[in-house]
Amino acid sequence: MTTATFGREDLVSFDAANALRIRLFDGPLHLAWRHSAMTSDFIAETMALGFRASERQYKTVRHDIGYLTNELIENSIKFRGSGEILIEALLDTDHFKMRIVNLIDRVAAARFQQLLQKVTAGDPGDLLIEQIEASVLAGNNASGLGLLTLMSDYQADLAWHFDEHGPHKQIKLQTYAAMAIPST
Numbered sequence: 001m002t003t004a005t006f007g008r009e010d011l012v013s014f015d016a017a018n019a020l021r022i023r024l025f026d027g028p029l030h031l032a033w034r035h036s037a038m039t040s041d042f043i044a045e046t047m048a049l050g051f052r053a054s055e056r057q058y059k060t061v062r063h064d065i066g067y068l069t070n071e072l073i074e075n076s077i078k079f080r081g082s083g084e085i086l087i088e089a090l091l092d093t094d095h096f097k098m099r100i101v102n103l104i105d106r107v108a109a110a111r112f113q114q115l116l117q118k119v120t121a122g123d124p125g126d127l128l129i130e131q132i133e134a135s136v137l138a139g140n141n142a143s144g145l146g147l148l149t150l151m152s153d154y155q156a157d158l159a160w161h162f163d164e165h166g167p168h169k170q171i172k173l174q175t176y177a178a179m180a181i182p183s184t
Contacts, residue, residue, distance in 0.1 A: 006116040007159035011176035014099045019088040020046060024073075026083055036077055040070035043089050047096060051181075060182055065089075065096050068156055071146040072175055076102045079112055081170050091181065100175045109162055109171040116160055119144045124151035154179060 005012060020043065024035055044066035051058040069089065076085050086101040104112070119127060128148040150156040156179045165172035
């Protein structure tokens with residue numbers, strides 16, 4: 001496998017110099033879904049603190065950042081290989097930005113890349129409706145709904161960068177997101 005990037009390539013130049021950094025370690029506690037919710041709540045609360053002057057804006061910012069981070073952290077936990085997950089998040093003047101780094105195996109990388117080819121191939125709103133309809137007809141949980149919801153309903157810009165890593169040829173996956181912060 002060679003290096004591959006999907007989505008908004010300009011997001012890959014993430015400057016983490018002033019970012020909040022959180023590492024989720026694999027080990028005795030075993031990374032699980034509950035870590036995603038706790039971590040995303042912490043990030044959302046931390047990032048929203050500066051918006052407390054307006055209760056409405058504070059709640060909106062906290063909710064939107066919480067939803068975005070939870071979806072992306074859940075994906076990193078679900079599709080990861082062994083090892084830690086690094087989460088970096090920051091606010092600039094009018095955007096929330098984040099990067100999540102984790103290792104995945106080659107099979108998961110290939111499946112995820114196939115999904116990303118679909119979810120980045122057209123208008124997110126149209127693709128979301130198509131995916132919901134396909135899910136209803138098939139009677140299952142369609143993959144990609146969370147990512148399409150982020151792109152369609154939250155206008156999140158997303159990117160994924162895959163690169164070979166280490167002697168065991170695992171794939172290093174970096175997931176990037178940027179989302180405008182609503183003004184008062």
